[in-house]
Amino acid sequence: MDRGWWWKFGMIVAVTLGTIWFLIPSYYSLVVMDRDQRNNLVLLQERLPKWAPPAKYRLNLGLDLQGGIHMVMRVDTKTALQKRTERRGQQIATYVADKKLGEVTAETDPEKLQLTLKAKDPATMDAIEKDVLSTFGDFKRISRSGDTLVLAPDESQVNRFREEAVDQAMLVIRRRIDKWGVAEVDVRKLGTDSIQISLPGRSNPEQAKELVGTTAQLEFRMVDDTNPQFFAQMLQANPAPAGSEITLTDEGGFAQLQSPSREALLAYTKDKVPENRQVVTECIANPMKKNECSSYRTYLLDKAVPLTGESLSGADASVNQMNEPEVNISFDPAGAREFEKLTEAGVGRRMAIVLDDNVHTAPNINEKIGGGRARITMGRMGARTRDEWLGEAQTLALVLKAGALPAPVTVGEIRQVGASLGDELIKKGSLSALVGLGLVVLFMALYYRKAGLIADIALLLNGLLILAGLAFFNATLTLPGIAGFVLTLGIAVDANVLINERIREELSHGKSAKAAVDQGYDRAFWTIFDAHVTALIAGFILFFTGTGPVRGFATTLIVGLLASLFTSIVVTRVIMTYFVHGKNAQTVSV
Amino acid sequence: MQILKNKTNIDFIGKRKPAVFISTLVNLAILVGIATVGFNYGVDFAGGTVVELKFNHSISAADVRERAQKGGLHDVSVQNIGSADENAFLLRMGGVTQLTEENAEKAKKAIEALGSMRNVYADLANGIINFRSATPMAAETIKKAVEDSGTGVQEVRVLGESQAGAGTDYQVVASGMADKVYSALGAGLEKPDFEQRRVDYVGPQVGKQLRNRGIMALLYSMVAILIYVAFRFDFKFGPGALLAMIHDVIMVAGYYLVSRREFGLTAIAALLTIVGYSVNDTIVIYDRIREDMAKFKGKPLAEVINIAINDTLGRTILTSGTTALSLIGLLIFGVGEIFDFAMAMLVGILVGTYSSVYIASPLTIWLDERAAAKEARHRDEMPKPA
Numbered sequence: 001m002d003r004g005w006w007w008k009f010g011m012i013v014a015v016t017l018g019t020i021w022f023l024i025p026s027y028y029s030l031v032v033m034d035r036d037q038r039n040n041l042v043l044l045q046e047r048l049p050k051w052a053p054p055a056k057y058r059l060n061l062g063l064d065l066q067g068g069i070h071m072v073m074r075v076d077t078k079t080a081l082q083k084r085t086e087r088r089g090q091q092i093a094t095y096v097a098d099k100k101l102g103e104v105t106a107e108t109d110p111e112k113l114q115l116t117l118k119a120k121d122p123a124t125m126d127a128i129e130k131d132v133l134s135t136f137g138d139f140k141r142i143s144r145s146g147d148t149l150v151l152a153p154d155e156s157q158v159n160r161f162r163e164e165a166v167d168q169a170m171l172v173i174r175r176r177i178d179k180w181g182v183a184e185v186d187v188r189k190l191g192t193d194s195i196q197i198s199l200p201g202r203s204n205p206e207q208a209k210e211l212v213g214t215t216a217q218l219e220f221r222m223v224d225d226t227n228p229q230f231f232a233q234m235l236q237a238n239p240a241p242a243g244s245e246i247t248l249t250d251e252g253g254f255a256q257l258q259s260p261s262r263e264a265l266l267a268y269t270k271d272k273v274p275e276n277r278q279v280v281t282e283c284i285a286n287p288m289k290k291n292e293c294s295s296y297r298t299y300l301l302d303k304a305v306p307l308t309g310e311s312l313s314g315a316d317a318s319v320n321q322m323n324e325p326e327v328n329i330s331f332d333p334a335g336a337r338e339f340e341k342l343t344e345a346g347v348g349r350r351m352a353i354v355l356d357d358n359v360h361t362a363p364n365i366n367e368k369i370g371g372g373r374a375r376i377t378m379g380r381m382g383a384r385t386r387d388e389w390l391g392e393a394q395t396l397a398l399v400l401k402a403g404a405l406p407a408p409v410t411v412g413e414i415r416q417v418g419a420s421l422g423d424e425l426i427k428k429g430s431l432s433a434l435v436g437l438g439l440v441v442l443f444m445a446l447y448y449r450k451a452g453l454i455a456d457i458a459l460l461l462n463g464l465l466i467l468a469g470l471a472f473f474n475a476t477l478t479l480p481g482i483a484g485f486v487l488t489l490g491i492a493v494d495a496n497v498l499i500n501e502r503i504r505e506e507l508s509h510g511k512s513a514k515a516a517v518d519q520g521y522d523r524a525f526w527t528i529f530d531a532h533v534t535a536l537i538a539g540f541i542l543f544f545t546g547t548g549p550v551r552g553f554a555t556t557l558i559v560g561l562l563a564s565l566f567t568s569i570v571v572t573r574v575i576m577t578y579f580v581h582g583k584n585a586q587t588v589s590v
Numbered sequence: 591m592q593i594l595k596n597k598t599n600i601d602f603i604g605k606r607k608p609a610v611f612i613s614t615l616v617n618l619a620i621l622v623g624i625a626t627v628g629f630n631y632g633v634d635f636a637g638g639t640v641v642e643l644k645f646n647h648s649i650s651a652a653d654v655r656e657r658a659q660k661g662g663l664h665d666v667s668v669q670n671i672g673s674a675d676e677n678a679f680l681l682r683m684g685g686v687t688q689l690t691e692e693n694a695e696k697a698k699k700a701i702e703a704l705g706s707m708r709n710v711y712a713d714l715a716n717g718i719i720n721f722r723s724a725t726p727m728a729a730e731t732i733k734k735a736v737e738d739s740g741t742g743v744q745e746v747r748v749l750g751e752s753q754a755g756a757g758t759d760y761q762v763v764a765s766g767m768a769d770k771v772y773s774a775l776g777a778g779l780e781k782p783d784f785e786q787r788r789v790d791y792v793g794p795q796v797g798k799q800l801r802n803r804g805i806m807a808l809l810y811s812m813v814a815i816l817i818y819v820a821f822r823f824d825f826k827f828g829p830g831a832l833l834a835m836i837h838d839v840i841m842v843a844g845y846y847l848v849s850r851r852e853f854g855l856t857a858i859a860a861l862l863t864i865v866g867y868s869v870n871d872t873i874v875i876y877d878r879i880r881e882d883m884a885k886f887k888g889k890p891l892a893e894v895i896n897i898a899i900n901d902t903l904g905r906t907i908l909t910s911g912t913t914a915l916s917l918i919g920l921l922i923f924g925v926g927e928i929f930d931f932a933m934a935m936l937v938g939i940l941v942g943t944y945s946s947v948y949i950a951s952p953l954t955i956w957l958d959e960r961a962a963a964k965e966a967r968h969r970d971e972m973p974k975p976a
Binding site for chain 1: 642709711716717718720744745747749759761763765766768769785786787788789790791792793795796799803804806807810811814815818819822855856858859862863865866867869870873874877878881901902904905908909912913915916917918919920922923924925927928931932935
């Protein structure tokens with residue numbers, strides 16, 4: 001045996017051991033742990049031996065195999081866009097009147113999303129058209145005839161608005177699901193106007209739909225600051241239960257309770273506040289992970305909700321002359337009156353902006369605010385950079401809009417699999433994979449004898465490699481994925497058949513065992529390579545264009561083909577070489 | 591052990607003309623069938639609702655249908671799945687929300703009866719009704735009115751006061767079909783005697799998107815494979831491989847067409863797998879043809895192809911056999927889509943093997959003959975050197 005052989009043999013042993021080592025978290029997660037704890041990464045990490053790979057490298061089970069809900073929500077950007085166009089139409093009419101250009105009425109066509117301006121005096125239309133188009137740059141001219149001017153929102157503006165609407169919806173959905181406390185949720189954008197949500201282990205699609213599909217609830221509520229030390233006294237009188245991690249913090253002279261668990265805070269403060277007051281928490285964003293809370297803080301709010309997001313008509317982030325980011329909000333006429341009353345009574349107090357039971361911010365009211373326009377100046381830059389600071393203002397504007405300008409979401413797709421069905425499917429799925437594999441292994445050993453056994457070893461290693469590969473990419477094993485697994489093993493067998501048939505052919509031409517093996521492998525190589533590459537091309541295209549189950553299938557196919565290339569070309573050859581060259585055999589058993 | 595004891599010498603290519611003729615006929619028939627009859631689209635592509643229920647006592651499909659109809663579900667199809675003693679059923683409905691055309695009309699009338707309304711319009715695809723009311727109304731009132739007209743309501747949204755001061759906008763969101771199934775079948779029972787095992791609910795918009803993406807994936811991969819083959823082999827091999835691929839995809843589509851099995855995302859996965867398998871098989875034979883062309887220089891291409899196909903016949907039978915063998919488990923234990931997938935694969939393996947011999951090779955020969963004829967003509971037309 002030459003040195004090259006030993007080098008290759010060592011590599012194969014290393015790969016095999018590495019593969020087995022890599023499957024340890026998957027083994028714990030799927031076999032050792034209970035079904036309901038399967039998705040709990042923290043628990044898995046605790047249970048794993050110290051020398052095992054991190055818990056995140058484990059094989060996930062698809063929702064079709066473990067039960068759960070998969071949803072696609074469609075953001076109704078059309079309705080939102082229509083509302084916006086209507087609002088802009090009124091602004092244009094007011095603008096025309098203010099500038100004394102004439103008098104126009106604005107009408108919105110909900111189907112075509114067009115704005116029709118009609119002038120009272122056709123003679124003024126020329127001036128109006130010129131001025132309006134240069135001032136309202138987000139609109140372009142469609143047609144004009146006499147006293148009528150038809151406008152439509154500019155395409156790029158429409159796209160930006162759509163994107164914003166989907167971002168808003170995602171923000172709200174994410175926050176709601178967090179509140180539900182589901183581990184391992186996955187919320188992501190799908191296409192231009194859809195959001196995909198995975199909820200493993202959940203079984204009530206109607207409840208999920210309600211949770212995710214309802215419009216965001218935005219409220220303006222007064223903070224009870226009559227006793228700034230309210231929470232400090234509460235904690236003194238009733239020490240927090242051990243292990244609840246409730247601590248006291250001070251925010252600008254106001255005592256607050258803080259804890260990583262929202263439930264713990266709410267449970268502790270329950271029944272400890274006056275009847276007309278309510279404890280609502282604020283989420284302290286995790287600086288490391290977007291859209292996640294590192295801890296929660298308490299606020300004592302009036303139970304009464306004087307103003308809701310329905311009265312809001314707009315919110316935008318900007319930078320003022322002092323170079324501070326601020327959020328400008330405006331109310332509809334009724335809302336403006338209520339807001340004026342509220343701020344007049346509450347000068348010097350704080351007003352909490354609450355979205356879906358979560359305090360987003362609580363700015364101080366400096367003076368009575370009339371006219372339906374208010375400004376929230378972002379205070380204290382602190383350790384934040386200017387961009388982060390501005391980003392916060394934009395998020396707040398987004399939050400306000402999410403409650404104010406509903407881009408309603410509707411359910412595009414729901415797939416739910418009950419846990420018992422999931423268990424049945426995984427049993428049947430693995431059984432069929434095992435039966436298929438067993439039959440092929442048996443056949444190869446009978447048909448090719450020793451060479452068949454070698455191919456079988458490669459096949460088993462191939463199976464392990466696929467599982468480890470899926471675990472490495474944190475991929476999800478789905479039902480079509482199991483089908484992909486079986487198919488890849490079929491292709492791997494084909495490679496071995498190709499090689500063995502070649503060796504037989506060479507032997508029948510009267511070649512020696514050594515020469516037959518070498519030539520068999522050399523000649524079969526490019527055929528195998530081409531066959532695998534073409535299948536890989538199909539796999540990759542499937543991966544990039546497919547969604548859901550198709551994607552799961554593609555992942556298995558890609559990982560499987562790569563593994564098959566390695567096992568059929570490298571692994572079996574090293575073993576065959578050992579028998580014919582190392583043992584100097586004169587015959588070869590194929 | 592060996593499958594073919596002696597070297598075969600079958601004249602495959604000699605029979606290529608009737609084979610091509612029959613294949614073309616079958617392919618055309620399938621295409622016409624797809625165009626006229628169409629696939630049995632699953633909810634993935636057609637949109638709709640499928641609910642899988644498992645009863646905890648013995649019940650027949652007819653009884654389930656009757657109960658569903660009594661509960662107000664009229665256009666529902668009930669299908670027994672698994673063995674009879676499992677008492678599991680698939681209930682399939684066209685709609686995704688309770689807002690059918692008929693319901694929407696009734697709901698519209700109910701809303702209009704509430705006061706002075708403008709712009710009442712129903713968006714059936716999303717299951718919502720939008721309208722503007724001159725006077726503000728309580729969401730509860732609207733909800734009750736619509737529910738009394740026969741449509742379940744999930745939520746009434748207040749979209750806010752209109753800017754022009756012409757009233758307030760509202761949106762009524764109808765509840766889903768699965769909701770209705772649960773309540774219709776459980777009507778009159780203290781607690782349901784069934785378990786809701788699976789709900790698939792796909793809106794028509796999403797369905798269209800999923801289908802288009804699936805078909806695009808199929809086309810993209812075919813083009814990519816064609817480019818690869820043309821690059822790795824001679825140009826004249828490319829079209830043959832492509833034609834064989836298309837042939838196989840149509841044949842497998844034919845399986846879904848004739849068997850009336852549900853055509854959904856898994857079917858697309860099956861078609862794509864067949865693309866991979868078909869080209870895999872074609873390439874193995876092409877590889878051998880290329881090798882033999884170098885070995886038997888001067889022999890006509892048809893003869894070389896015959897030798898190559900005969901030489902690889904053992905391997906071809908074995909590979910198809912073992913791949914089919916690996917599917918047996920899926921065929922025996924596979925349920926629903928997985929079983930269909932395995933069946934489609936089986937069909938694909940058979941036609942894939944056939945097409946490498948009878949579709950890909952004849953086209954290659956034809957292209958080769960044409961190229962030779964063109965070259966000959968070109969030579970004749972060339973002026974003789976003086």
